[in-house]
Amino acid sequence: MSAESIRFKLNGRFVSSTGEEIADEERTVSLADRKAPLVFEPLDPDNGNFELFHVVIGMKFHWEREETQRFKGKLKLFVENGLITAVNILPIEDYLLSVISSEMSATSSVELLKAHAVISRSWLLAQIQKSRDVARHVSEYKTFIPNEEGYIKWYDREDHTHFDVCADDHCQRYQGITKVSSKQVYEALKATAGEVITCNNAVCDARFYKCCGGITETFENVWEPVHHPYLTKVIDNDVVPEGYNTDLTKEENARKWILSNPPAYCNTHDKEVLSQVLNDYDQETQDFYRWEVKLTQAEIKDLLFRKAGIDVGDVLDLIPVERGVSGRLIRLKIVGTTGTIVIGKELEIRKALSESHLYSSAFIVETRLIASLQSPPTEFILKGAGWGHGVGLCQIGAAIMGANGYSCQDILTHYFPNAELRKIY
Ligand SMILES: [Zn+2]
Ligand SMILES: [Zn+2]
Numbered sequence: 001m002s003a004e005s006i007r008f009k010l011n012g013r014f015v016s017s018t019g020e021e022i023a024d025e026e027r028t029v030s031l032a033d034r035k036a037p038l039v040f041e042p043l044d045p046d047n048g049n050f051e052l053f054h055v056v057i058g059m060k061f062h063w064e065r066e067e068t069q070r071f072k073g074k075l076k077l078f079v080e081n082g083l084i085t086a087v088n089i090l091p092i093e094d095y096l097l098s099v100i101s102s103e104m105s106a107t108s109s110v111e112l113l114k115a116h117a118v119i120s121r122s123w124l125l126a127q128i129q130k131s132r133d134v135a136r137h138v139s140e141y142k143t144f145i146p147n148e149e150g151y152i153k154w155y156d157r158e159d160h161t162h163f164d165v166c167a168d169d170h171c172q173r174y175q176g177i178t179k180v181s182s183k184q185v186y187e188a189l190k191a192t193a194g195e196v197i198t199c200n201n202a203v204c205d206a207r208f209y210k211c212c213g214g215i216t217e218t219f220e221n222v223w224e225p226v227h228h229p230y231l232t233k234v235i236d237n238d239v240v241p242e243g244y245n246t247d248l249t250k251e252e253n254a255r256k257w258i259l260s261n262p263p264a265y266c267n268t269h270d271k272e273v274l275s276q277v278l279n280d281y282d283q284e285t286q287d288f289y290r291w292e293v294k295l296t297q298a299e300i301k302d303l304l305f306r307k308a309g310i311d312v313g314d315v316l317d318l319i320p321v322e323r324g325v326s327g328r329l330i331r332l333k334i335v336g337t338t339g340t341i342v343i344g345k346e347l348e349i350r351k352a353l354s355e356s357h358l359y360s361s362a363f364i365v366e367t368r369l370i371a372s373l374q375s376p377p378t379e380f381i382l383k384g385a386g387w388g389h390g391v392g393l394c395q396i397g398a399a400i401m402g403a404n405g406y407s408c409q410d411i412l413t414h415y416f417p418n419a420e421l422r423k424i425y
Pocket of ligand 1: 160165166167168170171172
């Protein structure tokens, strides 16, 4: 977390990087202190822990809220971008126990938990490797590319220079030991200890999200233009749904797919299975497979300006320019009375058109006009599919697979074709 000041409580005996011994004490570190960087290390790592107050979770998502969180391991505080940043330093498997406990309910099937353990471990190791690679070739990793029509932007490892992963949905939701870790998650980690998925002798950058909407997306359509053979188009079902052309890069096929309700593993309302992969606050979201958002002319103008700095006058139309294999928009043209701009990729589109984020960029736009066709539309209706970027494992689909008796290996093979399970430590 980052803030102008951070209040925390050390439970048990700690030693600080300045050599001070502290026991059971509450403190606040603010910019005015100028003592950072500071590290607090528990003398008894098994029993010592610390609490952070006012941690914002779900940053800028529709369910953003604040809570007190508790962590094992070391607490590091330093100044970054004019704010105090708190970082937790801990062993990989402890981190995994926490993230999988936060992401998944203990009632999940054993095979689903095992699959999640393998992909979370793979993902973490791949991010650490990627951060190191980026640090070594800083100038080569661009995530913002302006062009004549507008710009293309994506969000990945660009701002994590002083830590490996952040604690929010951008990386994986991490809440330390705030929630009790379940025996089932612990067993799943033990059963898969040191196991990752690999491809061409490298650990896979195993991505995941809530719901694909029926078909998964490729890596390069969401992030930088690098092809990963295991992050490719997967139809999220045991058979190809009948009556559809699943080439969703074609507008008419995407329109039919998104506006209808094709069968898919993640096309479910099974409350028991959903509670395995959705936290209480995520279960507030009912319509994730197909959803609808309405924006008035005033709202869309205001959002575009505040969220993306775009001012094209009154908005006349939102036109799909390029779609990925899952129907997610890669580039969207915004036509206004005073200008036109094309933006991408998917997360930039989701941010520009929502106070938090749109559930996904796989949407169809319908406009409501008043009698005179000359005037700008009064309302835009976005009809969409799926929740998240759509690359890699579909958590809701995987939960259904696990509940239906598929194994960990089946789940991994389905979502990560061309990858193999391997024990590396
Ligand atoms: Zn992050
Ligand atoms: Zn899915």
